[in-house]
Amino acid sequence: MQIFKPAYYSRFSCIADQCPDSCCKEWEVEIDPQTAALYRSLESPLGECLRAVMKEDPEWGTVMSIENGRCPMWRADGLCRIQAELGHDALCKTCREFPRLCHDYGTFQELGLELSCPEAARLILTADEKPFLSDKVPGGDIPDYDEDAMSVLLETRKAALEIIQNKAYSENQMLTLLLYYGYHAQTLLDGAEAPAFRAEALLAEAKELAIPGGEQDLVHFFATLEILTLEWKNRLTAPLSPAPWTAQLRNLTRYFVERYWLQAVSDFDLVGRVKFAVVSCILIRLLGGDLLSTAQLYSKELENSPENMETVLDAAYSHSALTDQKLLGMLQ
Structure with missing residues (x-):
């Protein structure tokens, strides 16, 4: 399977507390089932806090409620409490991957960044006009499209x-x-x-x-x-x-x-x-x-x-x- 990505894709790195418009505010983050189970199992003050702010949405499943327009895990210093106490791998799938995109077309995938992230927007709008980079990896599926x-x-x-x-x-x-x-x-x-x-x-x-x-x-x-x-x-x-x-x-x-x-x-x-x-x-x-x-x-x-x-x-x-x-x- 071929994987294609723009040249700037691998240069992305979250600028965390330096971000002018953090993704930790103004929307409720969907929490994948595996991560939700982890959060519910934590026997710590963080676990108690997480269980108090997680809720079930009929459309999106488990989500993190926002408080005063921001994620309750977003600390005053601009960093994430979950990442600070448990590490990057303990973040939910949405937070681990954003702003990275993956479009899976069966025999090939295309990776990209979302313009809604300020640092990603900077990379996108200042990028040189270079063709997609490509890598070949094992795997792939039979396309379900024409x-x-x-x-x-x-x-x-x-x-x-x-x-x-x-x-x-x-x-x-x-x-x-x-x-x-x-x-x-x-x-x-x-x-x-x-x-x-x-x-x-x-x-x-x-x-x-x-x-x-x-x-x-x-x-x-x-x-x-x-x-x-x-x-x-x-x-x-x-x-x-x-x-x-x-x-x-x-x-x-x-x-x-x-x-x-x-x-x-x-x-x-x-x-x-x-x-x-x-x-x-x-x-x-x-x-x-x-x-x-x-x-x-x-x-x-x-x-x-x-x-x-x-x-x-x-x-x-x-x-x-x-x-x-x-x-x-x-x-x-």
Whole structure:
């Protein structure tokens, strides 16, 4: 089995008490059954404390309750009490692995980092444009998906990444072409023939189809989603102050494409995922401020919320703020 990972993956190391936005606050952590059993068996003051704050959730199973917006195991010095007293291996699976991602496709796996972690976001947005590193390890499973579809997705993702990395096009032109290419690749995924992808002609067409002035509608749509933090609410209600188009937006786009493109093998919805990538980059730029901080907060609010992700993917086809013409208008 092949394992692929970005070059920056192995450089990640938690910065613990130096983190500007700790993952130890603002959400309830799911505790895997094995770790929950360990915590329940501890005969110590820590064990008593853990048993007092663990609760059962009908959807997620055992979770760690939050107190005053933070994990009760998060000490005032910014470190974890469990890790300090029992070691790293005693952490639950979620805390041991976050922000590391693993997408298992049977015959190969892809590893990555979650943008919602500040240190991971720094690595993602400052990374060099290097291909995935690969290792071969024993194991693997027979794929339970359409292998022809996966072949199409791998080929089209490669082409999408070439669009992203092509410096002949500005960042807004790159996102315009990526939106068009999403439809091109969807046609191929559906088993039909697609016309030649002619970038210059499509950029000219985009100018004709673009409907300007959709920025506030887009922000309002995101304000209707579930909001985790007051900071995000304030960002969505503040006057817009768009950031300049920068090279970091290419890394951001690449992150979304690498993470989500192949997931279309599960339901054949590639266009929805491409629009999510484009919309995400547009909104993050529109909100202004430091791009890294804005992208990290966006990921925390969107990517770490299955409900919000589902809403955005559905809205890609139906919501008036996310029409192709309005997105093109924000990319001119």
